[in-house]
Amino acid sequence: MHTPRHGRLIGASLGPGDPGLITRRAWAALQSGARWAYPVKRAEESSYALAIVRRGGLAVPDDAEALVFPMTHDANLLARAWTRAATRCVELLAEGRDLVFLVEGDASTFATFGHLARAVRELAPGVAVETIPGVPSFAAAAARTGVTLAEEDETLAVIPANYGVAVIDRLLDEFDTLVLMKVKPRIDEVVTLLEQRGLLASSRFVERVGAPDERLVDDLASLKGTTVNYLSLMLVQNPRRTRDDTPRQRGCRPRRAKVASATEMTQEPEREQEKAGTS
């Protein structure tokens, strides 16, 4: 049941780095008088999400609150941090003021916000939650590198690279484009796989897209043996992927049909009408 005393918890997606990609709705939420909360990896550490807003020209309110989400695999440490963060959110929401949580990229894409909202609701089931969608890092990376993620009936998969190269190898045969998120710890293995598969030329590496120190790398072999930033991803395309010829529904035709001449394509609606007896 909604508790009127509580403010709303708002997940404001800020896009991956360029403040020009903050949506009008997120911008309005930031300026609505709501209290701000933002994620940091350690107390006193800078916040990437907060930096996006600063670059956009907004002053950070004095009462903005940092919530610590440590980067660790220690389950106990993580559970304690989540409980602490969620408890603090509930305390703030109980003051009756909305709480806007700043999210890098999109709040529904591998983001802290979903987990935080669930944890808050467990503690205070009546709290209203709003998610403001935004530009995910891979969409901005595709735009910056001129990569088309998918067109017509092409397939696209977005996965964390920590599934490992065996899974990535298999998915390369099933999807036209793979987005490999969280690629940092797997860089060398993934580059080796792409070398073996002859896919280096159709792959891109993008680090901190939209930030002042953004890095776009075409020569993926040059990344081997180097350390990359956590905020990095790969866009991998497999132009040689073979498909079965199972006819798909209109709008999702097999690849061969895609290269039909422009004349054929423009004739199609007429043929459909003829078949339906409506011309």
Ligand SMILES: C[S@@+](CC[C@H](N)C(=O)[O-])C[C@H]1O[C@@H](n2cnc3c(N)ncnc32)[C@H](O)[C@@H]1O
């Ligand atoms: C916890 S996820 C956050 C994803 C984010 N919510 C989004 O919508 O893109 C972190 C991973 O997202 C990717 N990522 C996030 N921001 C990025 C950026 N600015 N540039 C490149 N990759 C980024 C990286 O793969 C990173 O390891």
